[in-house]
Amino acid sequence: MTLSKTRFFWAACLPLPLALGACAVTAPPAQVPTTPPVAWQAPLPHQGSLGDLTRWWTQLGDPLLVELIDAAQAISPGVAQAQSRIAQARATQVASRAALLPSLDAQASASRGFNEQLAGIATTAQAGLQASWEIDLFGANRATKTAADQRLAGAQALWHEARVSVAAEVAQQTSSLRTCLEQLRVAERDAQSRGETSRLSDLSERAGFTAPATAALARASAAEAQARASQQRMQCDVEVKTMVALTGWEEPALRGRLSTPTSAAPDALFTIAALPAQVLAQRPDVYNAEREVAAASAEVGSAQAQRYPRLSLSGSVGTAWVRSGGVTTDLNTWTIGPLALSVPLFDGGRRGAQVDAAQARYDEAAALYRAKVRQAVSEVEQALVRLQSTAERNTSARVAAAGYRTSFDATEARWRGGLASLVELEDARRTSLAAENALIALQHERQAAWVSLYRAAGGGWKE
Incomplete structure (x- = not known):
């Protein structure tokens, strides 16, 4: 690609994000x-x-x-x-x-084998950085x-x-x-009070001053109070646990x-x-x-x-090293691009x-x-x-x-x-x-x- 064509390519592509970004x-x-x-x-x-x-x-x-x-x-x-x-x-x-920032990855590899271009055994090593960025249009x-x-x-x-x-x-x-x-x-306290009433009623009954039915009522009341206190104690134990x-x-x-x-x-x-x-x-x-x-x-x-559409830009920079027959060759490369545009056409809804x-x-x-x-x-x-x-x-x-x-x-x-x-x-x-x-x-x-x-x-x- 000639220099004039390269300039034309970048002049055409650079305004593209602004044009697409207008579709908010x-x-x-x-x-x-x-x-x-x-x-x-x-x-x-x-x-x-x-x-x-x-x-x-x-x-x-x-x-x-x-x-x-x-x-x-x-x-x-x-x-x-x-x-x-x-x-x-x-x-x-x-x-x-x-996701809003560029990503950068490093790559490295090494190999040894027959190289057809050199017609001999060669050791090859290369390393590089790969960058990519999705422009959030x-x-x-x-x-x-x-x-x-x-x-x-x-x-x-x-x-x-x-x-x-x-x-x-x-x-x-x-x-x-x-x-x-x-x-x-x-x-x-209520159970204690009823118990005392029951005790006095029993004494009065034995002395002949209280009817048996009245003494029975006092004993029943005391028993009821004891049962109520026992139930309340159980409730408190449950609350504690x-x-x-x-x-x-x-x-x-x-x-x-x-x-x-x-x-x-x-x-x-x-x-x-x-x-x-x-x-x-x-x-x-x-x-x-x-x-x-x-x-x-x-x-x-x-x-x-x-x-x-989605627009992304990528680039890379790398170096390679080849050694064969005692001769070492170095190679450095870098690229900006491609500037890739992905347009959804059909996805079945x-x-x-x-x-x-x-x-x-x-x-x-x-x-x-x-x-x-x-x-x-x-x-x-x-x-x-x-x-x-x-x-x-x-x-x-x-x-x-x-x-x-x-x-x-x-x-x-x-x-x-x-x-x-x-x-x-x-x-x-x-x-x-x-x-x-x-x-x-x-x-x-x-x-x-x-x-x-x-x-x-x-x-x-x-x-």
């Missing part, structure tokens, strides 16, 4: 509009200002809970899985970034990298969500366990720490924003769903770009089907994102409703428990003085026991509502 692909929007409510349809605790939720459990005054959450997060398979997905997403990002590789970036950001948010889930689960389980132990103490599996603690150590009394939890543990949009911005699962929409949008663009599949995945991601936003709003409002309800019932439950306890104490004093029947005593005892257990359950319900609100508000995650 159009991907669907990377952000899907949503309309969160302007305000919560539920009352906010303490007027609702944005608070730090990251380690709210430290405000409970329970050092054991802090240690249990740290231990559970350290061994949680969910957190480990989230970390693995971050590593996978980061590796995918590196691979997608590499229509943004296929850039779109793939964008999708990888978005999924990495989503994976990092899901790692925080996994930690939030573990913290919420441990806090919920700890509250349940302490509630069970408190109810066990109530059941044991669940906590051991969740945190990896040794059971004797856990039981020893649980025996230490804790201070009462404060009425308010944290506050959240009055604007739903601010809370939704703290939800890692909503953020991940939004990033998935952006990634799916980029993948649609990448699939569309596969339907257009494969590329079109890939675009349709990518578009369907985008539509699915958009629908899931909208559903995730609605779910997030619902979860926050449900937790707020539960908090409001427990706050409203708290005073009444305390008054009821105290009143029924006073009534029982008075009825028991009257029974000991012979002024009340055993039936009256058992009725007062049953009512007092139910009220005391209801108050303990209400306290657990309120703490569970705080835990639900913590989880629903995103656990203090920030983009």
Whole structure:
């Protein structure tokens, strides 16, 4: 090829990328509009200002809970899985970034044999570098990298969500366990009280002051209380073993720490924003769903770009060494090109089907994102409703428990003085026991509502 023809060739080929690049692909929007409510349809605790939720459990005054959450997060398979997905997403990002850059390979070989050109035995060695680069005309590789970036950001948010889930689960389980132990103490006190009543009734029966039927009622009541306490003890043992599996603690150590009394939890543990949009911005699962929409949008663009021509440039530089009959010959070569253009003509509809599949995945991601936003709003409002309800019932439950306890104490004093029947005593005892257990359950319900609100508000995650 003459010099003038070479110049003409490069003059014709160099503008080609610019001409082809003018045919840009159009991907669907990377952000899907949503309309969160302007305000919560539920009352906010303490007027609702944005608070730090990251380690709210430290405000409970329970050092054991802090240690249990740290231990559970350290061994949680969910957190480990989230970390693995971050590593996978980061590796995918590196691979997608590499597709935008040239690649360089080294080659070397050596041989010895008969060479027809030299008509003799020759030793041949050669080495070289081979470079290639796909010019991303229509943004296929850039779109793939964008999708990888978005999924990495989503994976990092899901790692925080996994930690939030573990913290919420441990806090919920700890509250349940302490509630069970408190109810066990109530059941044991009740069994002891009924046992004493049964003993006195037996003495009165033997003295002829109490009818056999009345003494039998007292013994039945005592037996029922013992059975209830045994059942409650079994429930607490199950709760302890669940906590051991969740945190990896040794059971004797856990039981020893649980025996230490804790201070009462404060009425308010944290506050959240009055604007739903601010809370939704703290939800890692909503953020991940939004990033998935952006990634799916980029993948649609990448699939569309596969339907257009592809342009690649390659080049090489090398050296060769030949020795025959005591004579050594060196040869150095280099090339730029070819500049290769690949134009898809017929593929049986494969590329079109890939675009349709990518578009369907985008539509699915958009629908899931909208559903995730609605779910997030619902979860926050449900937790707020539960908090409001427990706050409203708290005073009444305390008054009821105290009143029924006073009534029982008075009825028991009257029974000991012979002024009340055993039936009256058992009725007062049953009512007092139910009220005391209801108050303990209400306290657990309120703490569970705080835990639900913590989880629903995103656990203090920030983009």
